[in-house]
Amino acid sequence: MTRRRLRQIQTRPVAGRLFCILLFLAVTFTAAPRWCQAETTVSASLNPAQFSADTGAALIITINGSRSADVHIPTVAGLSFQGRGRNTQMQFINGSFSSSLSFTYLVQAETPGKYTIPPIGVSVDGNTLTTKPITFEVTQAGSAPSTQGTASPAPTRLRAGETDKVAFLRLSELKDTSWTGEVIPIRIKAYFRQGIKANLNALPILKGDGFVMPQLDQKPSQTEEAVGGSVYSVLTWDSSISAIKEGRHTLTVELEAALLLPHRRNPFPGFGDQDIFQDEFFQNFFGGFESKTVKVASQPFTIEAKQLPTDHQPPDFSGAVGQFNLSAAAKPTKVEVGDPITLTMTVSGKGNFDRVEPPKFPEDPKWKTYPSSAEFKQGDSSTQGKKIFEQAIVVKDDHVTEIPPVSFVFFNPETEKYISLTSAPIPLSLKHGSQEAAAAPKSTPASPVTTAPKEAPGNPGIAGLAPIHLQMGSLQKKIVPLFAKRWFDTLLSLCTILLLSVFLWKARLRYLRNNPELIRKKEMRELLAQNMLQINAAAGKNDSGLYLAACRKAMQELLGRRWQIEPSAITLADLQARLDPSSSLIAIFATAEQGAYANYTLSAEEMRRYSGQVHKELSELL
Template structure:
């Protein structure tokens, strides 16, 4: 008996612990927020969680503005199995019919319930009671449902002048309504519905003229979650999320997204048992954003347009470095902001170091530059700090960050292969002072050759001299080119533009996701033009077309180019059924456009 008593106590303790630690929510919603005098409003209190089996029924507080006409309740249980663990979740709905006692703005007060010793409460709900027919309520924007009196952090909030009343609508939300040029803005499009919807498709993409647009998320299937806006319960699903960066200052507009689909309408009366379906077009509202120019005061000389909050670091891929052996200097710019505007920082290198092609790529919240270097002399060297300047919109100030200096001890490595015959490569050690200006040669007549050998020496001499001159000229030209690539940014961008564009086309061919494929094509052509013309990477397409027109490109080509860029933008968000055929066609067309651009921008 004592053992049974102990087991009972343990079970009661575990049940109590499960009840106290359960994930419980308590929310209130109404079927509408505007009614006419004499109509009713339906209040639904929803208690949901895995430990509410012993929870009491909520008690309504005093409501002097309302008459309670009746009430009912319902309960449902869902069971899910995750691995070897089975979880059950209970949902209880307490439904009340309320009638207003007067007109005006009436409040349904907060309702409280005690579950397992913890108090949960709903949010108050305002109801507009008007004389005559109720007015139609405008569409809302995303808002967070309330649980235990607190909303989820980070969710979009409903503005005070907007009330959710439509049964199906799209909401456009922007993380900032005022931002600086080049500052990151997150834009989301949400579907809110109180009806069953099907066969949804995007009929019109949201245009974001004047922004660099980077798609972050596109829903393949709609993942609904419950949200309560001004007391009305909706099923909400995120459709798309973008990161956008303004290219010019001024007032900008994010134009509406448009969907078409089929909704199932509720029954009109008792005989309309199944209800009916109707095809609808759903549009979001435009979003206005004010873009502020970057301040001119205190702008660093090396500022190239980066906006955000960053840090910079430098490292080497080797701990032991030898002469005539390549190693990689890795510069990492890490943080949050517009990585597209970050260019390779200027690096001061020791004179005996040769710099080769660099490679840049984005990795998560960082942009990494990998620069291949090769030392020609042994000794101890220092790569000075590498600086990087950006504008921080949070502090509204420019900031310059730098890497630590890197000390390098270069050891003697393998010697380079011997030069071809006839090319002299003397060293400094071979030149010695003999103490006299002229040292006369005393020939030994017995060792002089006959005239026949002189002919062959003469031929060999005149054959080798031009090769020596050519080799010296090539070496001088290569050195000048390397120096110019380091000091002349415009020349470096122009020289590397074609290989960079071709590389992006090859990368696009390997991409399996349509959005990444079309983004790579866009970046290839757009990047080639701005690099050849030495324009900022955040230039507008209209400005680029004007620059190409000044370079005598014909109007037909410019019109086709502008149309091609528009097709790429649209295709990123609306892939076609014959996607494989279309991608091959786009890739071929992009290659032809690149050839024409390369020929005209020599």
């Protein structure tokens, strides 16, 4: 191996590592500014918000968006604050990074009463931020604290099944019954206990039949809530569900998340009651994290979906369920016959907008209409918004004075009735131009659906198209892909067979080249066959001399090739020395030698016998 090659091999892992490092640095420095630019907020919470004089409460000051800060604890008469450490936390939830820093203090009161912790100053990056004041009550020593608290954030009671959970899901209150197609707003809140690092593996999904929920927002709102004395990070999604099948359906919402739970260390004996390694710093420093994938599910809920009433259902009903309004406008309203007008119809309100069809323009021979385009604009919530339809219409009669009203039908789930909305007619001013003007429109409709008509009246054509082709070309009955055409398949099959044959032939040649003995045997067989032809020809002429000479030549050539000796140099002595003494070849060779020097006559029977013996024994020698 050359030195250069060695150097290449040694350099490759180093280059790979360097690339990984550079990639890591690039990712880090690309993301870093975003972390730094995050808005810094401070908050303080007291937990519990009411406690007795012989106990205490935890005051947690949380700084979001920064990893270093100085907290200035104010002096409050009757209260003492003891630092319990600080905790830095970085979260990466669903691609969104956030960092927070929290300081914990034990708050104790000397006497019962009402207290207020004034705004606490926190210095972050040269700026001073303040928390909101916290008011709380300290009861007599030994008395149980009441459930009413005033600290921020407001504590929330844990529901059944939520005790001791590090994560749980809650849904907003939902109605018990619904109509198929009706959109029901739903708020999904995922709670993760503070201090627990969590990664969402997927967005919450609706489990159960009969209802569907649209894709949730990738970026839920993030807040904090105190629940049952613990502070939770809360992710909130606002969405909706709607029934697609009638019946009673039990549903639940599930969320899959990977929780990073800290390993708790065993107390280290020998340091009294207070284990030094229980300190937050050592827990974070020495304690690792364990990733645990959990499925957090909400409490199951049941909704009965009812079928929309079929009695008095208008024929124009398209499936829209909710509360809607209809408005219509037209532009231009001063036109000539044949001019296109853009009619804009807006259906606004709340409901299942995916089933809102364009309002119906009445069929009228005085009007020519074109398909409408639709655009949906979402409102404040996922169920609110407006759908705007634009339709190109062309007036064909010069006696028309107004654009007729359009109608839209929907089902109102609150009144449980079908409502038919009708827009007001739009006054139209027709300019009475020449007949030619009526035949060809002059303006371009404002509708995005209908661009400049070319020549025919009301044509919603398209400008700038390449001209038509003047040569028709060859006609065919159907489009057949190339691979399905017979001639192509035949060609490919032929090539495949030829290729296989070539490969087999080459393989055979290679095999023979690697086995010279086979080639030698083949040559010997061919030589024997040639000599036997000569022997048989001589026998056919009944010429004993020629026959014996042919036999001698055959034996010399084949045995010479076999023994690697010049054929003409082989004598009777060689045969006697090398062949079995009982071999008939020796006798035949001796007869042939005699025949070469004396006139020797063989009968036809002898010739046939000799031929058979020569062929048999020489074949055996191959």
